[in-house]
Amino acid sequence: MTSPEEPLPPELSPRHQAEVLGGVPPEGQRAGRRAARRPGRRRRWWRIALLALVLLLVLLLAAGVATYVWANGKLNKVAxxxxxxxxxxxxxxxxxxxxxxxxxxxxxxxxxxxxxxxxxxxxxxxxxxxxxxxxxxxxxxxxxxxxxxxxxxxxxxxxxxxxxxxxxxxxxxxxxxxxxxxxxxxxxxxxxxxxxxxxxxxxxxxxxxxxxxxxxxxxxxxxxxxxxxxxxxxxxxxxxxxxxxxxxxxxxxxxxxxxxxxxxxxxxxxxxxxxxxxxxxxxxxxxxxxxxxxxxxxxxxxxxxxxxxxxxxxxxxxxxxxxxxxxxxxxxxxxxxxxxxxxxxxxxxxxxxxxxxxxxxxxxxxxxxxxxxxxxxxx
Structure with missing residues (x-):
């Protein structure tokens, strides 16, 4: 078996080289990175969607209050x-x-x-x-x-x-x-x-x-x-x-x-x-x-x-x-x-x-x- 100190044969693929060295193949590394990133991305999208919903509700409430105040002051009144x-x-x-x-x-x-x-x-x-x-x-x-x-x-x-x-x-x-x-x-x-x-x-x-x-x-x-x-x-x-x-x-x-x-x-x-x-x-x-x-x-x-x-x-x-x-x-x-x-x-x-x-x-x-x-x- 080739020792860690010896250079690996060039004909070995990166995947085989990783296996020989006892590591994780590149595909596994990429999959792990994607898996690690996915929950974080989902959380960010939920936060963005929630923030957008809150802003929409605030805008609708502000528009309703503004309309009410404006209209209430425009009523024709008589004693x-x-x-x-x-x-x-x-x-x-x-x-x-x-x-x-x-x-x-x-x-x-x-x-x-x-x-x-x-x-x-x-x-x-x-x-x-x-x-x-x-x-x-x-x-x-x-x-x-x-x-x-x-x-x-x-x-x-x-x-x-x-x-x-x-x-x-x-x-x-x-x-x-x-x-x-x-x-x-x-x-x-x-x-x-x-x-x-x-x-x-x-x-x-x-x-x-x-x-x-x-x-x-x-x-x-x-x-x-x-x-x-x-x-x-x-x-x-x-x-x-x-x-x-x-x-x-x-x-x-x-x-x-x-x-x-x-x-x-x-x-x-x-x-x-x-x-x-x-x-x-x-x-x-x-x-x-x-x-x-x-x-x-x-x-x-x-x-x-x-x-x-x-x-x-x-x-x-x-x-x-x-x-x-x-x-x-x-x-x-x-x-x-x-x-x-x-x-x-x-x-x-x-x-x-x-x-x-x-x-x-x-x-x-x-x-x-x-x-x-x-x-x-x-x-």
């Missing part, structure tokens, strides 16, 4: 909810006053014609509702805009004092704006209001368009030359203009304003359903245009932020579920003529008082749910 002597006590649950105004501010003559809204310069309420969140499920109560009520004494922006008067509830908004309207609703119903939400004509159009439309199923056709509505029976995805036409239509409906109230209730539920759907919140190409439209279109009270608006949307969505109710203030007559000769409606003294106390005290509502020819077709 609609105020303290005053004799105000109803704060009851259990939460109550939102929902107002749809007919303001034409910012509309060009062409837009006024295309939307069929006319050119009135005054501002009234086309929609007036109270949304109650409580232990027994949400309740959406509509107040006919022609309700003949007591408007409390108030002082205008010029310091002129106005005494208590009787008039249609619309007059409270037209004369004293959101603050007088909110106080009138509180005083006449005994319901403590916590929040205020208002949207105008263009707001409805812009919000619906940002969501890509709102799904509605109509039991019968809705055709009205005044609002411009021309919707056949069946299921539709309404765009912004069609949505505005639907909620404004009343003259061609069987019960005029009461039928319109039912359409408005169901439209708002369908709108809320689309707004809280995952397809809206998880799609930035829908979410940010929708958020922008809301910020430009909605007016809320001083105490309302994005979180409160989110709760509002969730309760509107839940109203259409099995635990929710939509009602209208019970009426004594739809054909009341005021001392000034106006046509108005009167509340039922007993029925309305019962409904108002049930909402204020957060008790189960016993007023029958409104029948409706309109339903949401889902998300």
């Amino acid at each position: 609609a909810i105020t303290q005053y002597s004799g105000r109803p006590a704060n009851g259990p649950g939460t109550n939102w006053l929902i107002v749809g105004s007919d303001s034409r501010a910012g509309l060009t003559p062409q837009q006024q014609r295309s939307l069929h809204v006319g050119s009135d310069s005054g501002t009234n309420t086309d929609t007036l509702m109270v949304l109650h969140k409580g232990r027994n499920g949400p309740v959406l109560m509509s107040i006919p805009r022609d309700s003949y009520v007591t408007i409390p004494a108030w002082t205008d922006s010029k310091g002129v004092e106005h005494g208590q008067s009787k008039d249609k509830i619309n007059a409270a908004y037209a004369s004293g704006g959101p603050q007088l309207l909110a106080r009138t609703v509180e005083q006449d119903t005994g319901i403590h209001l916590d929040h205020y939400t208002e949207v105008g004509f263009t707001g409805v159009v812009n919000i619906v368009n940002a969501l890509g439309g709102v799904p509605i199923c109509l039991a019968g056709p809705v055709v009205d030359s005044k609002s411009g509505a021309d919707l056949p029976a069946g299921c539709h995805t309404l765009n912004g203009t069609q949505s505005l036409q639907l909620v404004r239509t009343r003259y061609s409906l069987p019960d005029s304003d009461l039928s319109r109230i039912q359409n408005q209730q169901q439209f708002l539920q369908a709108l809320a359903s689309r707004a809280v759907a995952s397809r809206t919140w998880l799609n930035p190409f829908t979410f940010y245009p929708f958020l922008s439209a809301c910020l430009e279109s909605l007016t809320v009270d001083q105490g309302t932020g994005l979180w409160t608006l989110g709760q509002f949307g969730q309760q509107m969505y839940r109203v259409s579920g099995s635990g929710g109710k939509t009602v209208t203030v019970p009426l004594a007559t739809q054909d009341y003529t005021t001392p000034s000769g106006q046509s108005a409606v009167l509340w039922s003294p007993t029925g309305s008082a019962t409904l108002f106390s049930e909402i204020q005290e957060d008790r189960p509502v016993t007023v029958p749910t409104n029948p409706s020819g309109t339903t949401s077709s889902g998300n």
